[in-house]
Amino acid sequence: MFIKEIGEFGLIDRLARKLGQPDESVIVGIGDDAAVLQVKEGYQVVMTTDMLVEGVHFLPQTISFHNLGFKSVAVSISDIAAMGGIPKHAVISLAIPPMVHVESLESLYEGVAEICSQHGTHVVGGDIVKIQERLVISVTLLGEVETGRALLRSGAKPGDVVFVSGTVGGSAAGLSLLQGEGDRVSVTERDKLIEFHQRPEPQVLLGRLLQQSGSCTSCNDISDGLASELNEIAQASGVGMEIDRLAIPIHSAVRSFASAVQKDPLDFALFGGEDYQLVGTARADGFPALQMRAREMGISLTRIGIVTKEKGVWLTSGGQEPRLIEAKGYCHF
Numbered sequence: 035m036f037i038k039e040i041g042e043f044g045l046i047d048r049l050a051r052k053l054g055q056p057d058e059s060v061i062v063g064i065g066d067d068a069a070v071l072q073v074k075e076g077y078q079v080v081m082t083t084d085m086l087v088e089g090v091h092f093l094p095q096t097i098s099f100h101n102l103g104f105k106s107v108a109v110s111i112s113d114i115a116a117m118g119g120i121p122k123h124a125v126i127s128l129a130i131p132p133m134v135h136v137e138s139l140e141s142l143y144e145g146v147a148e149i150c151s152q153h154g155t156h157v158v159g160g161d162i163v164k165i166q167e168r169l170v171i172s173v174t175l176l177g178e179v180e181t182g183r184a185l186l187r188s189g190a191k192p193g194d195v196v197f198v199s200g201t202v203g204g205s206a207a208g209l210s211l212l213q214g215e216g217d218r219v220s221v222t223e224r225d226k227l228i229e230f231h232q233r234p235e236p237q238v239l240l241g242r243l244l245q246q247s248g249s250c251t252s253c254n255d256i257s258d259g260l261a262s263e264l265n266e267i268a269q270a271s272g273v274g275m276e277i278d279r280l281a282i283p284i285h286s287a288v289r290s291f292a293s294a295v296q297k298d299p300l301d302f303a304l305f306g307g308e309d310y311q312l313v314g315t316a317r318a319d320g321f322p323a324l325q326m327r328a329r330e331m332g333i334s335l336t337r338i339g340i341v342t343k344e345k346g347v348w349l350t351s352g353g354q355e356p357r358l359i360e361a362k363g364y365c366h367f
């Protein structure tokens with residue numbers, strides 16, 4: 035069905051029906067001029083926004099509408115996770131080309147509802163406009179964090195441990211695969227890489243653990259790539275880093291894929307992006323306990339290096355000469 039058959043308000047009704055019931059913090063949700071939200075005492079609001087644009091962040095052959103809805107909200111939840119916050123309320127704006135079917139947008143909202151229900155997040159409004167070509171999805175998300183306790187990029191100190199969660203490089207490898215590269219990987223590996231790309235898992239529980247541990251000194255989520263995010267922390271904190279090449283956690287499926295396309299898996303890991311894992315620093319004496327608590331929660335936290343007084347992010351590798359890790363991740367311009 036085309037949107038013009040039901041109109042803008044008909045579409046809003048259809049999409050709203052895909053969303054779950056909001057909790058008691060939503061005083062006024064979808065349907066009025068603005069949402070009214072209850073703010074908890076002792077907490078501060080954490081707010082983030084990101085856009086997903088057809089041709090830039092996705093193509094019809096790289097993602098389904100369902101997973102696009104899932105990922106659009108996941109990337110914003112990831113920014114709240116990086117601040118140590120709890121994602122709460124989202125508004126979603128859509129610029130829709132006229133040929134997109136109502137059913138496709140309903141699938142998009144099923145994906146939105148799936149990720150929102152995983153995190154207790156509620157969509158409380160949005161906006162819809164027609165655009166001639168290229169679907170655009172903009173998500174603004176509000177979260178909450180205990181007053182004065184948000185995790186920042188700026189707190190890393192010399193001697194701290196540098197860590198990263200999960201594995202990196204999978205999303206970029208998945209994207210290359212979806213764009214037709216590398217046919218010599220197993221079906222299991224292929225599925226894993228596609229999942230990394232299409233269904234990132236924002237690390238909210240880990241963010242909360244880091245925020246409450248008292249030993250995490252900085253945090254960032256990986257959207258543009260590990261290299262870029264490490265440099266952001268180093269710059270914001272006025273420090274440098276030494277990163278051990280062999281310690282960077284790369285999934286075996288990424289190694290297989292890289293070998294099939296004759297590329298260095300490290301390039302996917304450092305410069306690929308869209309992993310939506312957390313990278314950060316922690317006081318060295320607190321890190322082992324942090325790592326253990328994370329493991330108990332089923333989350334892997336890997337020590338990949340140390341913070342140094344000397345500026346610059348360096349990649350060390352056995353006896354080889356260290357090389358500078360440039361901040362050359364994904365960049366729009």
Ligand SMILES: Nc1ncnc2c1ncn2[C@@H]1O[C@H](COP(=O)(O)OP(=O)(O)OP(=O)(O)O)[C@@H](O)[C@H]1O
Nearest residue numbers: 081082083084085109113116255256257258259364
């Ligand atoms: N148009 C803008 N106006 C004002 N501030 C902006 C604008 N675009 C980005 N910023 C701010 O610049 C900072 C860096 O933005 P950036 O988008 O790189 O962060 P991110 O969302 O963590 O990364 P990514 O977009 O790769 O997910 C953020 O504080 C962001 O709010």
Ligand SMILES: Cc1ncc(C[n+]2csc(CCOP(=O)(O)O)c2C)c(N)n1
Nearest residue numbers: 089090091092093257258306307308364
């Ligand atoms: C079709 C297609 N081409 C390229 C990419 C890769 N890509 C796009 S934006 C981005 C960084 C994060 O975005 P932002 O900085 O806007 O948050 C990356 C790694 C993709 N996902 N799809």
Ligand SMILES: [Mg+2]
Nearest residue numbers: 083084085257
């Ligand atoms: Mg952004």
Ligand SMILES: [Mg+2]
Nearest residue numbers: 113116255257
């Ligand atoms: Mg971010």
Ligand SMILES: [Mg+2]
Nearest residue numbers: 084109113257
């Ligand atoms: Mg972001």
